[in-house]
Amino acid sequence: MASSRIRGATAVSADLPYLRAYSPALQGQARALLGQGRLGEILARKYGGAHGVRSDKALYDYAQELKQRYLRNAGTVSKVLFDNKIHVVHHALGLHTSVSRVQGGRLAAKHEIRVATLFRQGPEEFLRMIVVHELAHLREKDHDKAFYQLCAHMEPDYHQFELDTRLYLTHLDHGGEPLWGDA
Template structure:
């Protein structure tokens, strides 16, 4: 069985299905049929507006975000997105800033995957750990969260197999 780095924690039966679809050349068609449309969220300004719209709808009372941007450095951390909390002393006050960075590859991936990742990073405003409450919050903001996460992992596996860059 080949190593699929994006699917490492999934059951062997799923890995076998993905392997068979990859080898038969059917996976590309299935993914493109389901996720054929791109998106217009190309700039950091557009990503900020997109993220803030979701935040305002579901997490109105959560902490403010100071920065939301695409970053080429995120994939170097072996991640798809990051959230960070930066605290700085300014005079007698402690200023806390929260930032979200999304892997630049998501500029070219289908919008449902971008939404899933934005929801994931926003959920970290309320829940730092990947626990039940965290995933409940993700499902609240995106009911198809778990399916989108699996599909994204399969999509990235396909891109890696085909040596394509989004």
């Protein structure tokens, strides 16, 4: 009996892959808004226009400014760029990679942050949430309590922006049009 309930819950949330970790009540609200065709409208109204960070250099400068403000003593980020393969290959919004190399007698780490190209055009809040998330990996490798506390320290509305980003991805996943330019 219990296993059939679990399978049923999995089948119901299968149409909302970006919202699986959220409560059934929230998933129901999202499903209702999708059914009414209002999810995109609500997000567009909540988040006005697209941000102005279009180039990889501008993204690098944006990430460096956040890093300087909140993580001065963390490792150096050598590269920050938009990557058009992330969403398809890794099923992720952004990616933090660290490569360690021996240089002389010491070990040096190079950190790279890649953001899905989908977010080149979108609200600044979505981009900030993704960059904050990837920067937090400089200090905290695992997605644990300390990691999310650091994210919330750098962006107090982190959890709301993450939810709204997932709602936007759900909107797109269900055939909705991009809301902020050509995504």
